[in-house]
Amino acid sequence: MKNSTSFDCPDENMNNSRAADELIRHFVELINTGQLKEGEPLPTERKIVETLGVSRTVVREAILSLANKGLVEARHRYRPVVRKSDFDAAFDTINDVVSRILVEPGSVKYLYDTRVLIESILVRRAATDATKEDILALKQALANNSEAIGDSESFYQTDMAFHSILYQIPQNPVLPAIHRAYTAWLSPRWLLMPSNEEKNQTNFEAHRKIYEAILMRDPDAAEERLCEHLTYAWNQVKDYLNDDQI
């Protein structure tokens, strides 16, 4: 009564290596139900072999897949341990595909535009919803940014830090993860661009205007200033990169 014959079972067996897939499902189940807790190591490969009755090849394939999916962390020569699965981990697992995509002309701009879109709504919400503490955090970030104008390296850091506050305000852990992902994906291109004090000054002024618009509880102005700022930044980068790098 089983469909274990060699027929085409389109939705179940066709896709991948059946044996390893079963193992993967097994461990995903264990992890999701909490029978394997975060930080806990998986059984040793040989233990799995004798427990589940499969070959070590299959076990290794399964573990490798789990590692690639980001469910476990497999350090060299260590037992793989169940990984904390947060939204940061999710973005980590697509780094390779994304960097593959970003070599395609035009894709960096597309990604950047979505960042503009997201930060647009974030500054709006900041303008309407920011608490005193949020405003203070922005003010502090702005001060740090101002002090770093002379040093391009730390200016970049404080620049990112200022923007990251915007992602923290809605108290939603997905948003900081998005920001980290954007930073990881876009910064390699950004860092190719030479920097100077004049540009830093301009960018700082832009940050200040955004901050002030938020302070005035004016979402339209905040969004407007942000878009100006990010458009300026994009044009700066565009001029310094070859066409095939954006």
Add this chain to the structure above:
Amino acid sequence: MKNSTSFDCPDENMNNSRAADELIRHFVELINTGQLKEGEPLPTERKIVETLGVSRTVVREAILSLANKGLVEARHRYRPVVRKSDFDAAFDTINDVVSRILVEPGSVKYLYDTRVLIESILVRRAATDATKEDILALKQALANNSEAIGDSESFYQTDMAFHSILYQIPQNPVLPAIHRAYTAWLSPRWLLMPSNEEKNQTNFEAHRKIYEAILMRDPDAAEERLCEHLTYAWNQVKDYLNDDQI
């Protein structure tokens, strides 16, 4: 002068299986530089063995990793072929981590809130930027939605279709990919919820109001209507799911 001894080279060799990683980098390179084109099959495992001088074990691990990363597509018993790497593919590769995250209480709400955030700015942009064609597409989607009020299955489809128009308007391929991802991740929970004509009617009216606000070129109203709509939808779902399902 090489660091190929067995010392700890923290940033290079420590992380993973060195041999397979080198192979992976090799193929990633080939793919990114276009020496392996989209749809083209990788060499056979045995060919790679003799060309690169590594064991088949390592080759298989490397190929498996590439498949997991979404760079190649490895169907059962077929040669793995280089996969089209678009933003949709990127989201596909994190399905497992995300569904792992979504079993965690509260995470569905977090994800849903980011959807609200994104659609908020999308309706604003629709109100300010939508072309005649965009408006027509919305109108058509709305009409389809209206006709489906009596049939909950197709109402859900037309509901999604209406929202998807919003993601298409900025002409940025990242956005439809985001929408598809949201749909894939959230719909399993949504579909648990029983539906009825009355609810469908309410949701349709909400869509109509959003459409009209866009038609009036009123971004504030559009955002307001959208948030009302999505908040209502969330409350509907919340009432029908157990606490540990959201």
Add this chain to the structure above:
DNA sequence: TTGAGTAGTTTGGTCATACTAAAAGACACA
């Protein structure tokens, strides 16, 4: 000549075994 059926070959999936080097654990010694 052409098309379908068939036999042989190739290739991915799996298993078993062996070896190496590093990690983990046990143990003796100071």
Add this chain to the structure above:
DNA sequence: TGTGTCTTTTAGTATGACCAAACTACTCAA
């Protein structure tokens, strides 16, 4: 009790073998 060394365990790798499915080329009949 703390420390250094030895042994055991284990992940990483290599090799060879086998199976079944996919592919290829050939044969044979219409």
